[in-house]
Amino acid sequence: MYVIGLTGNIATGKSSVAAMLGSLGAWVIDADELAHWAMRAGAEANRCIVERFGAQVLRQDGEVNRPTLAQIVFSDTRALQDLEKIIHPVVVAETLRRLSASSRPVAVVEAIKLLEAQMHTYCDAVWVVTCTCEQQLERLMRARHLSVEQARLRIAAQPPASVKLAQAHVVIDNSHGLEETWAQVLRAWNEIPGAPRVPEYTSWVRPEEGE
Numbered sequence: 001m002y003v004i005g006l007t008g009n010i011a012t013g014k015s016s017v018a019a020m021l022g023s024l025g026a027w028v029i030d031a032d033e034l035a036h037w038a039m040r041a042g043a044e045a046n047r048c049i050v051e052r053f054g055a056q057v058l059r060q061d062g063e064v065n066r067p068t069l070a071q072i073v074f075s076d077t078r079a080l081q082d083l084e085k086i087i088h089p090v091v092v093a094e095t096l097r098r099l100s101a102s103s104r105p106v107a108v109v110e111a112i113k114l115l116e117a118q119m120h121t122y123c124d125a126v127w128v129v130t131c132t133c134e135q136q137l138e139r140l141m142r143a144r145h146l147s148v149e150q151a152r153l154r155i156a157a158q159p160p161a162s163v164k165l166a167q168a169h170v171v172i173d174n175s176h177g178l179e180e181t182w183a184q185v186l187r188a189w190n191e192i193p194g195a196p197r198v199p200e201y202t203s204w205v206r207p208e209e210g211e
Helices: 014-023 031-038 044-053 066-073 077-100 133-143 148-156 161-165 178-189
Strands: 002-007 027-030 106-110 125-130 170-173
Touching: 002 014, 014 027, 014 106, 014 125, 014 178, 027 031, 027 077, 031 077, 031 106, 044 066, 044 077, 066 077, 077 106, 125 161, 133 148, 170 178
Parallel strands: 002 106, 002 125, 027 106, 125 170
Antiparallel strands: none
16 A cells, blocks of 8 residues: 655645545545544543643533634643644554555545654655645635634644645645646656556546535
8 A cells, every 4th residue: 555644734725635636546544533533522532631621621512622622722832732642642543553454555644743743654655735824824714714813823833834845755736726736636646656547637526515
């Protein structure tokens, strides 16, 4: 199996690139979804989060109130680091378990913290998705309904894009529309050893809403 570590800073379009790779036949593992799974009620990580941040971060059903937790960690670097120490080992272990169970020729690990969690050491290549800071801000406000201040806080809480770009084998510039992004993904896909080749003229078909 050829494993792509797909990363990039917040709201750069990693999920769009992951969807494109999935449409080409890759098996996609979403580390963000695994992080939510790791925090589920009754899990060890859930207990550790309450121990570190207090019962205020829980809903009545025992699940983590993610907006409340986000407000804490994105305004406190130490708090964010502590949360990552709780979550990252669980996400890495589950990612490796799922990779070992797959028979696909290509797998994708989509993770904003790919490098910080050392998940890239299990990948054959690191793909980094980029766009402009203005686009990140606009996407966060539109898709996540954040205020300008909240969006800027989340962007500022992350290392500069240059840190990820320094370790990239492939860079996907997602600042010029999805058709251009698709063309870049297609070219990079056709260079993957063992991946089924796809004609470069193949068009990107967007998933229907809700798929």
